[in-house]
Amino acid sequence: MQADVIVVGGGVAGLTAALAVAEAGGQVALVAGAIGGGSSPWAQGGIAAALGADDSPAAHLADTLTCGGGLVDEAAARVLTEEAPARVADLLAWGVPFDREADGTLALGREGGHCRRRIIHAGGGATGWHIVQTLASVVRETSRVRLLEGVTVIALRTGLHGVSGVELRWPDGRVGQLDGPVVLATGGCAGLYQRSTNPETVNGGGIVLGWQAGAALVDLEFVQFHPTALALPVPALGERALLLTEALRGEGAWLCDARGRRLLAEGPLAHPQAELAPRDVVARAIHTARQEGPVFLSLRHLDAVAVRARFPNLVTLLQPLGLDLARDLLPVAPAAHYVMGGLWSDQHGATTVPGLYVAGEVAGTGVHGANRLASNSLLECVVFGRRAGLAALAGRPPQGLDELLAAGCELVAEAPLPPPGSAMPAKLGTLLDQQLGVVRDEAGLLDVLARLPEEGAALVARRIALGAWLRRESRGAHFRTDCPAPQSAWCGRIVQQRGVPPLLVPVGAPAQVGGRR
Secondary structure: EEEOEEEEEOOOHHHHHHHHHHHOOOOOEEEEEOOOOOOOOHHOOEOOOOOOOOOOOOHHHHHHHHHHOOOOHHHHHHHHHHHHHHHHHHHHHHOOOOOOOOOEEEOOEOOOOEEEEOOEEEOOOOHHHHHHHHHHHHHOOOOOEEEEEOOOEEEEEEEEEEEEEEEEOOOOOOOOEEEEOOEEOOOOOHHOOOOOOOOOOOOOHHHHHHOOOOEEOOOOOOEEEEEEEEEEOOOOHEEEOOOOOHHHHOOOOEEOOOOEOOOOOOOHHHHHHHHHHHHOHHHHHHHHHHHOOOEEEEEEOOOHHHOOOOOOOOHHHHHHHHHOOOOOEEEEEEEEEEEOOEEEEOOOOOOOOOHHHHHHEHHHHHOOOOOOOOOOHHHHHHHHHHHHHHHHHHHHOOOHHHHHHHHHOOOOOOOOOOOOOOOOOOOHHHHHHHHHHOOOOOHHHHHHHOOOOOOHHHHHHHHHHHHHOOOOOOOOOOOOEOOOOOOOOOEEEEEEEEOOEEEEEOOOOOOOOOOOO
């Protein structure tokens, strides 16, 4: 079989890439375990875009840069913020039912790190689900998209000229191959953690496929922990943590201790932006406060009718637990939520391997730096999903190693590493929660490196640990108690690739570290 472009992944990034190729006249094969699966349908908050009269892409860019801890690729972030209004227009044209004010204008919310109300949302806090359902419906009606649903990609086909297609396995055990350039839109790997807002299926499978094909990885040490996941088991979700969207704090929710004292408004953990500080700040504050006792999210001081009307999905999710969103103190704790890094790519999704492109959370464009700004993730999916699809259709090439070296990258000083472990730990998620969580230290990171093999999901976890061990500082979502401050010497991005020592690459350097192709 053959296609002009093969898209792997059925979330927002993959669906957007497939539609972009089809609208440009290409034939697309969309391969996914489930169309509309992965993390996308669980995204609650919304999409950030400068749509308000008091807002601008420049202001959105400034917030993205501030939040990213000095590692945001400004050129990529400029693409993200400047194209945001046009991509929202695409979603509206496809029929996404975004929430509106009484006068018919789009309702705009606010979240942590944003200086303006610029978050558009759907169904209160069910934005991802509504976008996925809409795009999936459009894709199913598009004749140029061939759906291979329930089919698994077991490997990328490679040769002298890079990636040339994929090897597939059908549910009944049949295997086959599909030829064409590949866009991986397989999501991140935060589902590897036991306490995570992601499904267990979000386990870094696309990262493994890219690594095996020779692609470089970048920024994997930067794992974002959402500050406010419910600190109670939710039987319907199994091991998955119930996310309490940041939009709750955008509408005025407080973070309190058992005495009702606001943690980020007063005392040693106070921050000028209080509950609307960047996610890394809020997550560490909650982690610290929980050493002394539980932390609660409170909306008691807000109008109950307005709260229930704004967040109907959360009202419904909390009811079986006997909790009232508007009246009860909701115990919260951080949970693994998003990985800023992935397979290194340029602003068009091209990786370091010809024929291989990436979009969404699996991509390491540098647009998030060390800490993602709230609601820039769904935006990244639609902006760079479209770009990656079109780049794959056009055959956009990667850049050369000489250009990267000329940009001033350096080898990372690497002491001898412990040899990899021989088998996957029985409780990988527990190990990651303990040693690769909100707070880390060298002893814990070395423990992870010594225990994990270089295969499958453990390979991804080990590479996260390697990046965290090499980066001897604290920056953004990466915090080490033995190196608690940022260091100017580490103001660069750690790149990992098979057969090549780790590199520290300047922000904005060309996206190729694997040599000439």
